[in-house]
Amino acid sequence: MVQDFLTGRRAEIMQLLDRRQEPARTRWHKVVLDPHIHDRTDQTPAMSIAPSIPAWSPSLEVGNAIIDADHKETVELLAEAAKASDADLPAHFTAFAQHLRDHLAREEELMHQYGFPPTPIHVHEHNRVRLELEGIAKRVAAGNLALVRGYLTEVVPEWFINHKNTMDSATAAWIRSQGG
Ligand SMILES: [Fe+2]
Numbered sequence: 554m555v556q557d558f559l560t561g562r563r564a565e566i567m568q569l570l571d572r573r574q575e576p577a578r579t580r581w582h583k584v585v586l587d588p589h590i591h592d593r594t595d596q597t598p599a600m601s602i603a604p605s606i607p608a609w610s611p612s613l614e615v616g617n618a619i620i621d622a623d624h625k626e627t628v629e630l631l632a633e634a635a636k637a638s639d640a641d642l643p644a645h646f647t648a649f650a651q652h653l654r655d656h657l658a659r660e661e662e663l664m665h666q667y668g669f670p671p672t673p674i675h676v677h678e679h680n681r682v683r684l685e686l687e688g689i690a691k692r693v694a695a696g697n698l699a700l701v702r703g704y705l706t707e708v709v710p711e712w713f714i715n716h717k718n719t720m721d722s723a724t725a726a727w728i729r730s731q732g733g
């Protein structure tokens with residue numbers, strides 16, 4: 554039964570990983586991670602500017618107290634960052650990046666503690682996000698506020714919902730199946 558559950562989830566997880574190949578996402582990665590691209594606003598990828606940050610509600614829970622507490626904080630920090638002035642945005646990004654690094658590390662501790670079988674796939678995705686945070690931090694330091702704002706109001710919210718619904722939900726379900 555656990556095997557059936559994992560097989561189903563693994564397909565979902567692999568589907569999510571494939572989504573990284575989407576053109577818009579690829580463009581973002583190129584800009585965020587390529588150190589040779591100058592910080593000019595005309596090189597910021599075209600993205601919708603409509604904020605898509607969800608308000609926290611129990612419907613967002615995955616059923617693990619540690620993960621849900623982190624996800625609530627993620628949503629709250631994103632909502633605060635979306636309202637920040639340009640002057641305050643760098644500090645909001647720094648606080649968010651620190652939170653997300655701690656959040657990812659706590660999930661990885663749980664995965665190791667409960668022997669979550671697809672741990673390498675989940676950690677691989679976390680490592681991709683860590684790299685993204687490093688790239689964005691450099692853009693903040695260079696004063697590219699448009700890119701940082703787009704990252705916090707569009708890229709992260711979309712990623713967060715997808716990641717929560719697949720890898721984090723699968724991890725929480727596995728922990729429950731192990732009595733955690
Ligand atoms: Fe998470």
Ligand SMILES: [Fe+2]
Pocket residue numbers: 657660675679716720721
């Ligand atoms: Fe995760």
